[in-house]
Amino acid sequence: MNIKAVNLTKIYKKRDSKDVRVLSGVNLNIKSGETIAFTGPSGAGKSTLIHILGLMDRPSSGKVLIDAIDCFKSNDAYLCKMRKDNIGFIFQFHYLLSDFTVLENILLPVWNIKETKIKDAEKILKKVGLSHRAAHFPNELSGGEQQRAALARALINNPKIIFADEPTGNLDRATGKEIEKLLFATVSETKATLILVTHNDKLALKADRIIKMRDGKVTTIKN
Numbered sequence: 001m002n003i004k005a006v007n008l009t010k011i012y013k014k015r016d017s018k019d020v021r022v023l024s025g026v027n028l029n030i031k032s033g034e035t036i037a038f039t040g041p042s043g044a045g046k047s048t049l050i051h052i053l054g055l056m057d058r059p060s061s062g063k064v065l066i067d068a069i070d071c072f073k074s075n076d077a078y079l080c081k082m083r084k085d086n087i088g089f090i091f092q093f094h095y096l097l098s099d100f101t102v103l104e105n106i107l108l109p110v111w112n113i114k115e116t117k118i119k120d121a122e123k124i125l126k127k128v129g130l131s132h133r134a135a136h137f138p139n140e141l142s143g144g145e146q147q148r149a150a151l152a153r154a155l156i157n158n159p160k161i162i163f164a165d166e167p168t169g170n171l172d173r174a175t176g177k178e179i180e181k182l183l184f185a186t187v188s189e190t191k192a193t194l195i196l197v198t199h200n201d202k203l204a205l206k207a208d209r210i211i212k213m214r215d216g217k218v219t220t221i222k223n
């Protein structure tokens with residue numbers, strides 16, 4: 001799916017202190033199937049931007065067009081459906097629910113669980129190398145296994161866009177590389193658009209384009 005950002009701004013209104021301007025007029029065109037890495041110093045607005053591009057948060061002004069649909073014109077229920085049908089997210093921390101098994105966690109984003117979806121979840125678990133962990137609880141897994149389960153959860157609805165916010169930031173180098181490999185193998189197979197945020201230069205270099213941010217603005221775009 002193509003993603004277009006038009007003049008996005010985000011300002012956090014504070015009652016007791018000055019407003020915080022986090023995004024200042026971001027314009028972007030991301031093509032379907034592209035891999036993009038957002039880099040830049042801490043506080044530059046990278047996470048805020050991808051939360052907006054991923055329809056998890058609304059901008060203060062500006063537009064996000066996904067395949068030419070002006071998403072924020074719609075209500076939250078529409079945004080929620082759009083996310084469920086098209087978008088997968090993985091974060092630095094896995095956010096698996098501790099009372100559910102790995103298989104149940106992966107099925108959490110599915111609204112209508114049918115037998116075929118359980119089969120899909122089992123296939124994805126196999127792909128990420130976790131079949132033997134399906135009935136385990138998150139705290140019984142290693143950090144790398146937890147992140148693989150989080151990736152499986154992001155993939156369950158066959159997303160056309162995957163957002164990964166520092167997906168390897170909490171892992172040792174070797175485990176981080178496994179997750180990197182899985183992510184890139186997945187998007188090369190499914191042709192999904194991949195949008196990463198990372199402080200890891202080597203990981204950023206794997207993307208088709210590196211977009212640097214500073215102070216809420218895009219400063220450079222490198223092919």
Ligand SMILES: Nc1ncnc2c1ncn2[C@@H]1O[C@H](COP(=O)(O)OP(=O)(O)OP(=O)(O)O)[C@@H](O)[C@H]1O
Nearest residue numbers: 012020022040041042043044045046047048049197
């Ligand atoms: N809810 C909020 N209220 C006020 N300020 C916020 C809020 N959320 C984020 N910010 C501020 O917005 C700025 C940008 O944060 P953001 O997490 O987008 O940056 P980042 O580039 O992803 O940083 P990092 O690399 O450290 O994750 C920061 O200064 C942060 O403190």
